[in-house]
Amino acid sequence: xxINLLRDTGTPLEQQRFTWRDLxxxxxxxxxxxxxxxVRVILMNGIESEALRFSHACARMNGPWQAxxxxxxxxxxxxxxxxxWLNPADQDPxxxxxxxxxxxxxxxxxxxxxxxxxxLAQVFRFGLLEDFDHLYRxxxxxxxxxxxxxxxxxxxxxxxxxxxxxxxxxxxxxxDLRKPYDRRRAAPLTKLHALTIMAGEHQTHDYYMTIGPLFxxxxxxxxxxxxxxxxxxxxxxxxxxxxxxxTWLEKWxxxxxxxxxxxxxxxxxxxxxxxxxxxxxFLDYELGHVRVVARLFEETEGRDAAxxxxxxxxxxxxxxxxxxxVREVLRRELTLSAVGxxxxxxxxxxxATRTYRDHMNSEGSxxxxxxxxxxxxxxxxxxxxxxxVRSLPPEAERRAx
Amino acid sequence: MNQSPQQGxxxxxITAAGGxxxxxxxxxxxxxxSSPGSALAIADVRIAYAREGESxxxxxxxxxxxxxxxxxxxxxxxxGARLYEALLSKHRAYGAFPGGPRADDVLHILHEEYExxxxxxxxxxxxxxxxTTVTPSANLAASVAAGLPQVLTDPRxxxxxxxxxxxxAELADNECWTALAxxxxxxxxxxxxxxxxxxxxxxxxxxxxxxxxxxAGQGRTAEGGEGAADEFTFAENSPVDxxxxxxxxxxxxxxxxxxGGSQAGKSGKGRSKRRGG
Numbered sequence: 001x002x003i004n005l006l007r008d009t010g011t012p013l014e015q016q017r018f019t020w021r022d023l024x025x026x027x028x029x030x031x032x033x034x035x036x037x038x039v040r041v042i043l044m045n046g047i048e049s050e051a052l053r054f055s056h057a058c059a060r061m062n063g064p065w066q067a068x069x070x071x072x073x074x075x076x077x078x079x080x081x082x083x084x085w086l087n088p089a090d091q092d093p094x095x096x097x098x099x100x101x102x103x104x105x106x107x108x109x110x111x112x113x114x115x116x117x118x119x120l121a122q123v124f125r126f127g128l129l130e131d132f133d134h135l136y137r138x139x140x141x142x143x144x145x146x147x148x149x150x151x152x153x154x155x156x157x158x159x160x161x162x163x164x165x166x167x168x169x170x171x172x173x174x175x176d177l178r179k180p181y182d183r184r185r186a187a188p189l190t191k192l193h194a195l196t197i198m199a200g201e202h203q204t205h206d207y208y209m210t211i212g213p214l215f216x217x218x219x220x221x222x223x224x225x226x227x228x229x230x231x232x233x234x235x236x237x238x239x240x241x242x243x244x245x246x247t248w249l250e251k252w253x254x255x256x257x258x259x260x261x262x263x264x265x266x267x268x269x270x271x272x273x274x275x276x277x278x279x280x281x282f283l284d285y286e287l288g289h290v291r292v293v294a295r296l297f298e299e300t301e302g303r304d305a306a307x308x309x310x311x312x313x314x315x316x317x318x319x320x321x322x323x324x325x326v327r328e329v330l331r332r333e334l335t336l337s338a339v340g341x342x343x344x345x346x347x348x349x350x351x352a353t354r355t356y357r358d359h360m361n362s363e364g365s366x367x368x369x370x371x372x373x374x375x376x377x378x379x380x381x382x383x384x385x386x387x388x389v390r391s392l393p394p395e396a397e398r399r400a401x
Numbered sequence: 402m403n404q405s406p407q408q409g410x411x412x413x414x415i416t417a418a419g420g421x422x423x424x425x426x427x428x429x430x431x432x433x434x435s436s437p438g439s440a441l442a443i444a445d446v447r448i449a450y451a452r453e454g455e456s457x458x459x460x461x462x463x464x465x466x467x468x469x470x471x472x473x474x475x476x477x478x479x480x481g482a483r484l485y486e487a488l489l490s491k492h493r494a495y496g497a498f499p500g501g502p503r504a505d506d507v508l509h510i511l512h513e514e515y516e517x518x519x520x521x522x523x524x525x526x527x528x529x530x531x532x533t534t535v536t537p538s539a540n541l542a543a544s545v546a547a548g549l550p551q552v553l554t555d556p557r558x559x560x561x562x563x564x565x566x567x568x569x570a571e572l573a574d575n576e577c578w579t580a581l582a583x584x585x586x587x588x589x590x591x592x593x594x595x596x597x598x599x600x601x602x603x604x605x606x607x608x609x610x611x612x613x614x615x616x617a618g619q620g621r622t623a624e625g626g627e628g629a630a631d632e633f634t635f636a637e638n639s640p641v642d643x644x645x646x647x648x649x650x651x652x653x654x655x656x657x658x659x660x661g662g663s664q665a666g667k668s669g670k671g672r673s674k675r676r677g678g
Binding site: 026027029030031032088089090092144145146147148149151152215216217218220378379380382383385388391392393395 | 450453455456457458459476479480481482483486489490493504508511515518522532533534535536537540541543544547550551552554555556
């Protein structure tokens with residue numbers, strides 16, 4: 001389906017309506033649907049969440065546009081609701097967490113592969129290896145807390161092995177800031193990538209901050225606290241790659257274009273016809289939003305929206321396994337860290353990062369504890385008798401032996 | 402450490418709120434409901450959604466029902482193993498109590514849970530199934546049991562409180578192994594039926610022990626005695642009688658003719674010696 005960002009009218013804003021019954025549709029099936037349906041639902045919830053977050057910040061700083069922002073924002077609120085409510089209730093918070101990390105791996109890998117700016121591609125690969133490790137840590141938690149296998153959720157598209165160990169991902173805040181793209185020279189795809197990954201990571205952070213305290217197990221609570229902290233680092237990283245010189249309306253227009261790009265990517269890949277109908281409907285809604293904001297942008301700034309938006313959308317996000325790409329990045333970049341905006345080997349880290357990390361880990365590392373000696377096996381590590389013996393207290397282990 | 406609740410402050414009841422509750426009750430007289438009806442209104446919405454016919458998902462072929470239920474037991478046994486591992490931690494943290502489990506008792510049950518999982522995994526493979534599949538019944542059972550790890554892994558629950566969660570798991574195990582044995586027999590899977598009956602014996606033993614430990618922890622051994630812990634709740638047509646003896650199809654048919662219902666084999670005639678526990 002070809003989209004023209006500058007001409008397609010989509011659904012006019014005044015025709016974008018919902019009922020409560022409409023908002024709450026039957027969810028996807030955890031057992032039947034492809035893992036990438038869950039990945040798309042989780043990402044698009046994050047995209048809509050960012051739409052609301054940006055809209056509120058913009059309204060607080062720009063009185064004249066509050067009316068337009070409020071009208072578009074109400075629709076985004078209900079779009080987010082319909083999308084997020086597609087998650088099924090039999091998918092528990094830890095299972096949904098596995099879905100969040102698969103988003104962070106496979107969508108970031110797709111973005112990193114296609115990103116035209118080499119520095120930003122490096123930024124995406126850097127974050128990718130950290131989220132890749134989170135999947136492994138949470139999978140260990142799921143196995144050891146509940147006796148459940150995370151591969152039933154990732155459906156073998158993503159490997160469950162260590163990445164850059166979470167224990168060394170903790171850095172001083174100043175070592176999480178990167179260099180922004182230049183709004184006048186950056187490719188439209190670069191801007192769409194940055195917004196997409198920032199939105200996904202921000203929602204991941206907010207999700208972990210909400211569900212972390214729902215767990216009774218102290219290691220689970222600690223692990224969510226630790227990984228939520230990394231997600232905060234990632235939000236810091238990804239928002240710093242966006243040119244702060246963009247005007248508010250420029251940013252708003254890019255947000256709406258980013259939503260079009262993401263819904264279109266979903267339409268292009270979704271196999272479930274009922275869920276695809278949601279993506280198609282919201283693609284039309286977002287094209288309607290682009291028209292509203294483009295008009296406001298052109299009237300207010302006296303610039304053509306074509307200065308900001310491409311006529312044709314770039315290639316869609318590839319919702320597929322990036323196993324080979326991820327393994328190659330693991331092989332080449334596992335020991336990378338950052339000093340300021342530059343990537344360096346871990347041996348060259350700043351004193352500030354070392355001091356910060358050493359203190360945070362000084363009373364133990366949840367991510368190391370939860371995955372101590374953990375090797376993923378089909379059907380959980382309990383399928384291996386030797387591993388079972390090692391899981392028992394020392395005196396019991398002696399008796400079992 | 403003490404296993405009983407301590408006396409102390411609790412603000413949840415209305416008597417703890419003093420006169421504030423009376424003000425709340427008075428408010429309900431002053432401000433009536435904004436819409437007529439009852440909780441039945443919720444039922445209408447539930448029914449409307451249910452009639453859309455969406456399911457959790459499907460069981461894979463072949464022999465869908467048997468594999469569905471085998472998958473359920475396998476998932477439950479794996480979760481059960483993690484529950485007993487957590488119970489071992491409680492034992493180490495809170496220590497034993499008189500009449501309660503020893504670490505060896507917990508370990509013994511844990512090993513039987515491992516064995517059951519191994520047997521189920523082998524059986525699923527033998528039947529051409531995939532033991533890593535989450536079947537619809539496994540998924541349902543996970544939702545049913547979702548609160549159990551929460552109790553066992555909460556550092557604030559002691560050994561006795563943890564056993565209250567364990568007994569729920571054991572009751573479900575007893576019920577579901579019984580159903581699985583019947584399905585296996587109906588499918589002509591003799592070896593599996595035997596395996597299920599052996600597991601039922603273990604599960605009866607687990608339930609009996611857990612009930613006794615809880616009773617001891619609550620100091621109520623006098624009235625109920627050991628017999629109280631032997632009382633089981635059975636599914637219709639359970640292949641095991643009230644004392645935990647396995648009952649054959651013939652014995653059950655015989656008992657039905659004699660008007661004995663599902664509690665066949667009470668006379669002891671022709672009983673299998675597979676005593677549960």
